[in-house]
Amino acid sequence: MSLFQNIVIIILLIIGGGFLSLTEIALAGARKVKLKILAESGEERAQKVLDLQVNSADFFAASQIGMNAIAILGGILGEAAFRPYFVTLVDRFYDGPWTQSIGFALSFTLVTSLFILFADLMPKRLAMIAPEKIAIAVINPIQIFIIFCRPLALFINAIANLIFKLFKVNTKRDDNITFDDISAVMDAGAQAGVLQKQEHHFIENVFELEERNVPSSMTTRENVVYFTLNESEASIRQKLAEYPYSKFLVCSKNIDDVIGYVDAKDILVRILNNQSLLQLNESTIRNVLIIPDTLTLSELLDRFRSSKEKFAVVINEYALVVGVITLSDIMITVMGDWVTPIEEDQQIIKRDNNSWLIEGSTPIEDMKHALEIDEMPDEESYETLAGFMMYRLRKIPRPADTVVFGDYKFEVVDVDHFKIDQLLVTRLSSEQPTYKEEE
Structure with a gap:
């Protein structure tokens, strides 16, 4: 050729x-x-x-x-x-x-x-x-x-x-999509500009509902406002005026003797109609949803959907009330500051680019988002920042107790009756060991 x-x-x-x-x-x-x-x-x-x-x-x-x-x-x-x-x-x-x-x-x-x-x-x-x-x-x-x-x-x-x-080689293709796959797609979408920053944040939070337990988003026991059956009318009026809640627990004598809950709207109607509030009765007390503290937020959403309720009491394995949670609390977990007024959200206060004042009751997931920490050690062992400090120190913390993890220093600032009220978290400029404790 x-x-x-x-x-x-x-x-x-x-x-x-x-x-x-x-x-x-x-x-x-x-x-x-x-x-x-x-x-x-x-x-x-x-x-x-x-x-x-x-x-x-x-x-x-x-x-x-x-x-x-x-x-x-x-x-x-x-x-x-x-x-x-x-x-x-x-x-x-x-x-x-x-x-x-x-x-x-x-x-x-x-x-x-x-x-x-x-x-x-x-x-x-x-x-x-x-x-x-x-x-x-x-x-x-x-x-x-x-x-x-x-x-x-x-x-x-x-x-x-x-x-x-x-050679016993499996040649079948695995097409299962994992959370890591979806997360990688979301990250790529955010980098490409297809997803805005807040949209990326919302989607991440929705997936976290499957991993976060109810205690991470509930109102804790010491912050629950409730009425007793013998509550005076003056006390009821004062609590209604002082606390901007739409629902209040009704208990027999103490918070662990839960009977039900009342809607603030029902009480206000009685007040407007000049009806007496001297005794809470069956016409105002509603049945309350009782849930264990081991549920995830995703499971709680299913409970709310099936029961048509939006308010639940959280109890532990000893049948003691550990807190209350509403549908709004779950939505705040997903939406963050977009549904929570900034002036009311004082759990995490940014002092400057390298330091934060954080309440001890702040959920670990919220703290991780604020500090841009990917993973905390042994996260399954605690729910809050206070729990992290107690888990690491292996004792009841005192003011000035310190834990250093990664590039962050966690220092106890205020303790009230063994409860960690506030911590100062500082980003360290020099490289630190992965874990260290000080007193």
């Missing part, structure tokens, strides 16, 4: 190899979620791609047959076509025993470079840009190619399957 004919054949081989490389990366990289959306919108080729991904052995066998055959044939033709011309070129500058070897090396380098550049590298990079679109575009011709190569592909796959079976 003439040089022109060889060049035409080599170009066709490069195009064929590039097509197979493009197809291989596109079909492997096409995302199942996007393909399903396209298939549901009526794109039949998207469903064909999904089916091929499930049974990909025939395609990869056919692809490797084609690519290796093209590479071998291209090498043979290229060496035969270009070697004489390179030998002639070398003869002009060098006349010796290595002339043929140099000509072979130059022709080999030229053909290999052409195939690497145009049949491998560039097609694969193009396929990574839009794998779904390219996979849909090439699915019909590649299916014809698979049928053509099927006899040899079946033989090769049989040998491969036998080897995998001997």
Whole structure:
């Protein structure tokens, strides 16, 4: 064959190899979620791609047959076509025993470079840009190619399957989506500007509902305002005026003897109608939802949905009331400052770029968000910042007790009757050990 004919054949081989490389990366990289959306919108080729991904052995066998055959044939033709011309070129500058070897090396380098550049590298990079679109575009011709190569592909796959079976290799593709996968997609969306910062924050908080327990968002026992059955009218009026709550617990004598709850709206109606409040009765007391403190916020949402309630009492394993929680508390956990007035949210006060005043009752998840900490040690052992200090110090903390974790120093500022009221958290400028305690 003439040089022109060889060049035409080599170009066709490069195009064929590039097509197979493009197809291989596109079909492997096409995302199942996007393909399903396209298939549901009526794109039949998207469903064909999904089916091929499930049974990909025939395609990869056919692809490797084609690519290796093209590479071998291209090498043979290229060496035969270009070697004489390179030998002639070398003869002009060098006349010796290595002339043929140099000509072979130059022709080999030229053909290999052409195939690497145009049949491998560039097609694969193009396929990574839009794998779904390219996979849909090439699915019909590649299916014809698979049928053509099927006899040899079946033989090769049989040998491969036998080897995998001997070495007990699982070849099934795992398409399960984990939280880490979704989190990575959200991070990528935030970096690309598709998700705004607050939207990214909301989505992260929604997923955290499955991990955060009820105590992390409830109103703790010491902050619960409640009425007793013998509460005086003056006391009821004073609590209504002093505390901006819509619901109040009703207890027999103390907080652990819960009877139900009253809605502030019902009491205000009685006041407006000049009715007596000397005794709370069945017309105003409602049944209250009682839940264990081991529930997650996600499970509590299901309880609220099934019971049609928005208010619950949280008890521990000893049947003691540890707090109350409302649907609004869960929404505040998700939305943060967007539903909580800034002047009312005093749990975390930023003093400057490197220090914060934080209440001991602050949930660990809220503290992690504020300080941009990814993970705290042994998080399952405590719910609040005060719990973290007690867990690390292994004692009841006193003012000036300090724990250093990572790049942060946690110092107890105020303690009231063994309860940690406030801590000063400082970001350290110098690198510190992972864990250290001081008194």
